[in-house]
Amino acid sequence: MDLTLNSYYPTNLIQSVISATCCIIIIYCVIILKRRYSSIKLTCPDYPDTIQGEETTESLVRKNCASLNRGFRASWWLPNGHAQTIYSAVADFSKDDQITYQRQLLRVPDGGTIGLDIYPPLSVNLPKTAPVILINHGLTGGSHESYVRNIVLWLTKPVEEGGLGARAGVVNFRGCASTPLTSPHLYSTGSTIDLHTSVLYLSTLFPASPMFGVGFSLGAAVMTRYLGEQGDKCRLRAGVVLCCPLDMRGVTYGLDSPHPLTRLYSLTMSHKMLHSLSPHLIPTSPLSHPTSHLHIHLPEIFSLTKSLRRRMTLKASRVLELVACKVGGGTDVFPFETLDGFLSWSCPGNWIGSIKRPTLAISALDDPIVSSACLPHKAIRQSSHVILATVPQGGHLGWFEGPLLGLNKHRRWHVKPTIEFLKANLALPEGHIGPADSSQSARYDGDWTWVGEVGWMLIDEKDEKGWSGSEEDESILC
Incomplete structure (x- = not known):
């Protein structure tokens, strides 16, 4: 067996990995420096x-x-x-x-x-x-x-x-x-x-x-x-x-990206929204009343907070669709049937x-x-x-x-x-914006x-x- 030939490839591979890593670090540093001084x-x-x-x-x-x-x-x-x-x-x-x-x-x-x-x-x-x-x-x-x-x-x-x-x-x-x-x-x-x-x-x-x-x-x-x-x-x-x-629309759907860090932001924002909402979902809360637009969606919202699997796959767009589209304001336009309709408005x-x-x-x-x-x-x-x-x-x-x-x-x-x-x-x-409406x-x-x-x-x-x-x-x- 030719040991010299076998030992060549691991060494060459290590050198390639080191070279690639150095290139990536250099490129990253150049990008950071360019942004820093732009x-x-x-x-x-x-x-x-x-x-x-x-x-x-x-x-x-x-x-x-x-x-x-x-x-x-x-x-x-x-x-x-x-x-x-x-x-x-x-x-x-x-x-x-x-x-x-x-x-x-x-x-x-x-x-x-x-x-x-x-x-x-x-x-x-x-x-x-x-x-x-x-x-x-x-x-x-x-x-x-x-x-x-x-x-x-x-x-x-x-x-x-x-x-x-x-x-x-x-x-x-x-x-x-x-x-x-x-x-x-x-x-x-x-x-x-x-x-x-x-x-x-x-x-x-x-x-x-x-x-x-x-x-x-x-x-x-x-x-x-x-x-x-x-x-x-x-x-x-x-x-x-x-x-x-x-x-x-761009911000909301951008958070649905599969990029690991973007998923982290979407997951964090979803948990914050649900955590903020949870204290307001007790039986005496206005949001829990049968006349509330949110009432019909409460079972799914509760399941999102209780299921570990569902919590780990949450998306900000889904929480907005369940909550903001239904009770995100008091005007006659609520509830919105679609997330797109709400985001446009x-x-x-x-x-x-x-x-x-x-x-x-x-x-x-x-x-x-x-x-x-x-x-x-x-x-x-x-x-x-x-x-x-x-x-x-x-x-x-x-x-x-x-x-x-x-x-x-x-x-x-x-x-x-x-x-x-x-x-x-x-x-x-002071007068540059005109007088207040009497x-x-x-x-x-x-x-x-x-x-x-x-x-x-x-x-x-x-x-x-x-x-x-x-x-x-x-x-x-x-």
């Missing part, structure tokens, strides 16, 4: 409307948002979108940006309850013209999320410390962040009543304050739709939407052309959930007030740029362009306050105790 690209309207004088949203961004010109350099230890996204979901942020909110529960005419968390509390006196920022959280989230606490803390810092000296109101959508679910429907990207009510409520408390909006992920979709629905009558002077799923990208307030959308090209293929560049170019900034890196709700260790470890880049953009709009003359002033009827056809009643938190059956149920919400 500039942020702006997609702007082809025929923009002016805001004030000759100022447009594009000129406002180019002159004032220096952080967009400098670009974003991801933390070296979180070099790609998957790393940024996963870290934002699993890292311990409990010691960061600690905030104590003042919660206001608003009961609305459809029976629902909105949890509005305010910081600093109403007892803290700010100047009458201090800005008010409405903030929308992401899917099944709330004011407790690290990315929300971070932006709230920065926006409410004094101007001399880099903030806006603002008061923030985080809109906890019905059923989220221990907000009691008292209506037979939930929230979705197509339902803006929770945000609209919160805007009107805070505008009655602070009539002289300019108001702005910031939204994250699903909350960014709600913010985008709201700005479009309100058009030139919107009480918000400007908005920033981060990681917004502007193309709902709830798609925030449909409203881009109707937005008449300066709006900055920021998305990462390596976002594994809202991929670059889901960014509607054509709709942005055909709009009048919306700018899309595409950042080469950042993932989904990540944008970490801090060191591996130290106090700035969790520093988030997106805070900079957000504050810069809002400051630029705040500096514009027919929309507040009127009072007993415990109820009405602005136009929108009404609310303040509810004491203690009056809602026991709504879900036990305190243990409340502890696992969202």
Whole structure:
């Protein structure tokens, strides 16, 4: 036997594997470095409307948002979108940006309850013209999320410390962040009543304050739709939407990809939605009532939560089809027969052309959930007030740029362009968006306050105790 010949092949194979591995590592490093040092690209309207004088949203961004010109350099230890996204979901942020909110529960005419968390509390006196920022959280989230606490803390810092000296109101959508679910429907990207009510409520408390909006992920979709629905009558002077799923169909079906990490995101989102929904499915819940559109689907929903096999094969699109299509809003269009019908109706990208307030959308090209293929560049170019900034890196709700260790470890880049953009709009003359509609002033009827056809009643938190059956149920919400 020729041992020399036999020993040649294993050695050659090992060398080939090593060479291939080195090539893959080099290619990966080149891709990462190219993204790291690529500039942020702006997609702007082809025929923009002016805001004030000759100022447009594009000129406002180019002159004032220096952080967009400098670009974003991801933390070296979180070099790609998957790393940024996963870290934002699993890292311990409990010691960061600690905030104590003042919660206001608003009961609305459809029976629902909105949890509005305010910081600093109403007892803290700010100047009458201090800005008010409405903030929308992401899917099944709330004011407790690290990315929300971070932006709230920065926006409410004094101007001399880099903030806006603002008061923030985080809109906890019905059923989220221990907000009691008292209506037979939930929230979705197509339902803006929770945000609209919160805007009107805070505008009655602070009539002289300019108001702005910031939204994250699903909350960014709600913010985008709201700005479009309100058009030139919107009480918000400007908005920033981060990681917004502007193309709902593309995002939803993209999560059905067989790619292992995409499957992980879809599975995680499905479990979060079911976990958030579970406390609201006790027999006394409005969602469990025989008149609820969700009632007929409860057996399948329960089977999804109890069967290990089914839990491991869950898809976000299936949970949306079972839940959001049926109870994702209180309008007459519910329930939707198909997921396609719901996604078409709830798609925030449909409203881009109707937005008449300066709006900055920021998305990462390596976002594994809202991929670059889901960014509607054509709709942005055909709009009048919306700018899309595409950042080469950042993932989904990540944008970490801090060191591996130290106090700035969790520093988030997106805070900079957000504050810069809002400051630029705040500096514009107050009359640039036109006077408020005098027919929309507040009127009072007993415990109820009405602005136009929108009404609310303040509810004491203690009056809602026991709504879900036990305190243990409340502890696992969202």
